[in-house]
Amino acid sequence: MAKTVSPLRTSKATIDRLPLYFRTLRLAQDEGIDIISSEELGRRLGITPEQIRKDLASFGQFGKKGVGYYVNELKRNVGEILGLNRHWNIAIVGIGHLGVALANYQNFVSLGFNLVALFDQDPNVIGQRVNHVKVEDSKQLARIVEERHIQIGIIAVPAAFAQEVADELVAAGLRGIWNFAPVKLEVPASVRLVNEDLSIGLSSLSYHLTHAEG
Amino acid sequence: MAKTVSPLRTSKATIDRLPLYFRTLRLAQDEGIDIISSEELGRRLGITPEQIRKDLASFGQFGKKGVGYYVNELKRNVGEILGLNRHWNIAIVGIGHLGVALANYQNFVSLGFNLVALFDQDPNVIGQRVNHVKVEDSKQLARIVEERHIQIGIIAVPAAFAQEVADELVAAGLRGIWNFAPVKLEVPASVRLVNEDLSIGLSSLSYHLTHAEG
DNA sequence: TAGATTGTTAATCGATTAACAATC
């Protein structure tokens, strides 16, 4: 029975690969595979087996030498490391096209995230239901965040309003923010901030195409 | 007059920061700022001035010692490096909630990307207009990609169909793919692939909240 | 000129890769 340890310092790169391992293990599980080697995991992900073993080993000893990793056990352990067994309550602020898309994103549910609130300031949007969740007036944000024990807030408002929304979320006692607005947000160190700037991906594509060929 | 050079090998980290510089320079321009120092740029972005100077210097000498960087000039140069002056033609495949959100994403336009085609296979969606662009039948993909000189394809279909779509895009002569489906896609080395896996961001948030406190 | 700020070289830090002993 492997024990999950919480290392003092794990690289960001390692942490960003864990969700990929989790996803692949889930697929392997669906295929009825019992045991998987780092070699095979690496083949499926395009990551070297050494890298995978190193990443996993930083959290504990999950494999069996000469055998490989038990898929069920490893998936459970990786899920535990990621905190995906916790059922985080999340809220989305800004129910424009992106907010609607995120509210309907099925993968969140399958990762154990509960969408418990939606907020917007547009009277035409307030009161509507998106994926069975009612859109509330942003003015109710502080009250509802507290009442529904929301830990993670997703910011999907225009850049100009993002900091304001972040401030309200922080004041309401939120612990993590996932920001889709292309601005640098200022939040206290106690609040975890992850930025998802979509223009970076497309710009990087543009860069590589430009420098690959005329 | 600074000259943009194309370095043989620039780090991925540097390239991912360039769009941030571009964005900040555009804002500075809007504010009417003529000259900006690496110090001030760094303050606005949360990046060290040394890092910024190093990144920029790998493409040429854009600044004036003792003075700083001319905002207009630097913005133009960074835009040129990123290939944002090229007006890439892009298509979105899969017009679900995410596809609709991406089709309406204003930042793409402001970065010089032209949305020229939308594809879906659902007869109820085909023929509709999203952000003034008509949704075409996926069966027409090869023909339209060629006709409209589309260079970049955005995959917003469910994971199960993503590889199939990627294959079609590649066969149609596409040069870059921006993939939102949570799967590892196989494409030839000549085609540039950028993955945007939204579950990574949220999982990493979950990880950090889990390991920060009980 | 004196003060400021870049561009670049050297030093440090961190992450990946290679190698291999341990062991199932």
Add this chain to the structure above:
DNA sequence: TAGATTGTTAATCGATTAACAATC
């Protein structure tokens, strides 16, 4: 046992930070 595969240590590689000469 022999073959396979993990976990870990050492070696390499790459990226960031520090320092400073060049120069506006």
